[in-house]
Amino acid sequence: MAPKASAEKKTQKQKPQNANQNQPQKKEVQGKSKKKQSSKASSKSSSSVTSVLCSFLLATFLLFGVTGALIGYDTYRAGGKFEASFTGQTLKQAGLLPAVQDAWTCTMKYSARGYKWAEANVPVYYQATSKALGPYVEFSIDFGKVLWNGTKKGFANAKVLAQQKLPVVADFIEQYAPGLPKKIGDASCTLCDTVCTFVSNAYKHTFEFFKTQVFVGKLSMESLGKAFNSTQQAAAQYYSWFNDQVDFYAKLK
16 A cells, blocks of 8 residues: 555656646647747738738829820810919909919929939940849840740650650551541541631631721821821920920929
8 A cells, every 4th residue: 555655646746747847838839829829910911001001102193194185185175374264263253373383383393303314324224124133134044944944845745745655546546446546536637627728718808807897097007107107206296295395394403
């Protein structure tokens, strides 16, 4: 009886020790779980903040774009004069027209200076960036070529394998279904010829339709060429006018 009592006492002493040893492990696990939860919450909050900022910026750009388009259309209806437009008259009656004109002049002035700076410095930064990123671009191009060559080799090997194995498969099928490989080959050739004929006929009919029904009158080749030439002239005139405006506003003080 004495040895049994001593053994029970030893087991009772070991149980609290094991419990005390397991407590730090439980605390570590709880701490790790709390850290994971906090990291997930922070990542969710950061993603929500970025999405809100992106939506706000997009809405701001859309608002300014729509407002500018409406004001531009209003000015165009007034003969190109902002003071004679409905917006200009409203601002004039409210006494805000001089302040708006000053703000517009200031905005155009700094925008023109920024455009001049970009026109002079962007090519320099572009060259520096291209020099710095040139090796990486060349590496990506070479890597793409290697991948393309590997893909072509893979297709070539697959083609050779198919050419080697197809006769074996055809002979195997011929043993159990005489004449079936020939029928499959004839059907494939007939289908290919039918598809090629359909594509060529569709191309001919489409070309004739556009030639006789669409590209006539205002949409004829001559009219489209004249419209393209007039568009080029208008673009050149607008570009010269834009440069004149930039030079004018850039010289303001």
